[in-house]
Amino acid sequence: MADHDKMPVDELTGIETTGHEWDGITELDNPLPRWWLWIFYASIVWSIIYMIFMPAWPALPGFDGHTRGLRNHSERANVAVAMSELEARRGPMFAELQRVVDEQGVRAVLDDGDLLNFTLAAGRSAFGDNCATCHGAGGGGFIGYPNLRDDDWIWGGSYDAIRQTIAGGIRWDAHPETRFSQMPAFGRDELLTRDEISAVTDYVMTLSSLTVSADADLVLGASVFETQCATCHMADGRGDITQGAPNLTNNIWLYGGSREQIQASIYRGPYGAMPSWENRLPEPVITALAAYVYLLGGGETLAQASGPETGEAG
Numbered sequence: 001m002a003d004h005d006k007m008p009v010d011e012l013t014g015i016e017t018t019g020h021e022w023d024g025i026t027e028l029d030n031p032l033p034r035w036w037l038w039i040f041y042a043s044i045v046w047s048i049i050y051m052i053f054m055p056a057w058p059a060l061p062g063f064d065g066h067t068r069g070l071r072n073h074s075e076r077a078n079v080a081v082a083m084s085e086l087e088a089r090r091g092p093m094f095a096e097l098q099r100v101v102d103e104q105g106v107r108a109v110l111d112d113g114d115l116l117n118f119t120l121a122a123g124r125s126a127f128g129d130n131c132a133t134c135h136g137a138g139g140g141g142f143i144g145y146p147n148l149r150d151d152d153w154i155w156g157g158s159y160d161a162i163r164q165t166i167a168g169g170i171r172w173d174a175h176p177e178t179r180f181s182q183m184p185a186f187g188r189d190e191l192l193t194r195d196e197i198s199a200v201t202d203y204v205m206t207l208s209s210l211t212v213s214a215d216a217d218l219v220l221g222a223s224v225f226e227t228q229c230a231t232c233h234m235a236d237g238r239g240d241i242t243q244g245a246p247n248l249t250n251n252i253w254l255y256g257g258s259r260e261q262i263q264a265s266i267y268r269g270p271y272g273a274m275p276s277w278e279n280r281l282p283e284p285v286i287t288a289l290a291a292y293v294y295l296l297g298g299g300e301t302l303a304q305a306s307g308p309e310t311g312e313a314g
Contacts, residue, residue: 093118094284097291106159106291123292126285130277131293139296143256144272149296152252155179156241163290169276170244178276181244183232187267192224200224201263207237208251212259 007016010028020027050056054069097119100108109116128137134145141147151157155165165179172178186192192200195217202212203221212218226235232245239247246254254272255265277286 090118090122094122094288097122098284098287101159101287101291106294109291109295119288119291120295122285122288123290123295126281126289127292130281131289134274139293143261144254144270146254147252148293150252152247152250153241154239154244154246154254157294159290159294161241162293163286165274166286166290166293167276167278170272170274172273172276175276175278179244181232182271183265183269184228185267185269186228188269192228192266196220196224197263197266200229201259201266204229204237204248204262204266205259207249208257210251210257210259 007019007029008026009016010026013028016029018027018029051067052069053071054073055066056069058066093115097109097115100112100115109119127135127139131139135141135148136145139148141149146152146154153161155161155170164177168175168177168179170179171181184191187194187197199217199221201221202216203218203225205212206218225233225237232243233239233248234245237248239245246252251257253262255261255270277289281289
């Protein structure tokens with residue numbers, strides 16, 4: 001190279017520059033470190049080997065969406081094998097759980113440590129995958145989604161009642177045995193006047209010993225409750241699980257317990273729904289899920305019965 005073709009040399013370092021300069025800063029033409037070059041070349045070799053043996057290139061014609069590689073590796077196939085192995089291992093325990101529950105009732109699960117651990121693990125897994133989005137990771141619920149850890153059950157808290165709710169759903173028209181009830185929208189459909197709704201709201205609050213204003217018309221509220229609400233919630237307000245009518249005396253409120261929230265529920269007639277899981281989950285998984293929900297702590301108390309469940313509320 002002719003002398004005039006050489007790049008300028010930096011006076012301080014004695015290294016040639018690239019000829020690029022920005023605001024008086026000159027770029028040095030330093031060679032890349034040898035170790036970095038070897039790693040770079042090795043990465044190129046490794047990528048070529050990887051493309052030969054493993055799935056690599058997507059959407060190539062004739063390769064069903066991607067190249068297969070000489071190893072024909074597939075994570076989907078690996079997951080399918082792992083799931084099959086898991087089901088094979090869990091199958092006998094699911095069968096034992098079903099037998100014990102059918103013959104002795106869900107409380108008998110507590111007497112078998114291995115079976116109890118399996119039930120809690122399998123039920124917790126199914127709950128986390130399918131139920132926690134609405135009911136919370138621990139089953140504590142949210143406004144509009146029932147708390148599964150207390151002892152207040154709209155449709156009954158026995159194992160059988162819980163299992164039926166899971167299998168058929170709530171107001172799930174696609175299932176012939178779904179749980180179904182409907183509270184009228186007393187305000188929206190103009191079944192009651194605003195004064196009547198206000199009065200019955202105050203009266204309902206007194207059933208749970210909540211404080212109401214001194215000028216509340218409880219006489220009118222009691223009259224409205226008797227004619228419009230007692231058929232489902234019963235005269236004493238304790239509800240009826242056969243109709244899915246909540247207990248109004250325990251200060252547990254599905255849609256919120258403030259005066260505004262209670263009045264809004266009466267006004268609009270809330271209409272929650274829960275899907276049926278009967279055609280979505282295998283029967284043994286539903287059994288484990290129902291047992292898990294029952295054993296969360298809010299199901300029918302263990303002292304109430306000793307044999308198979310009757311389906312009545314705890």
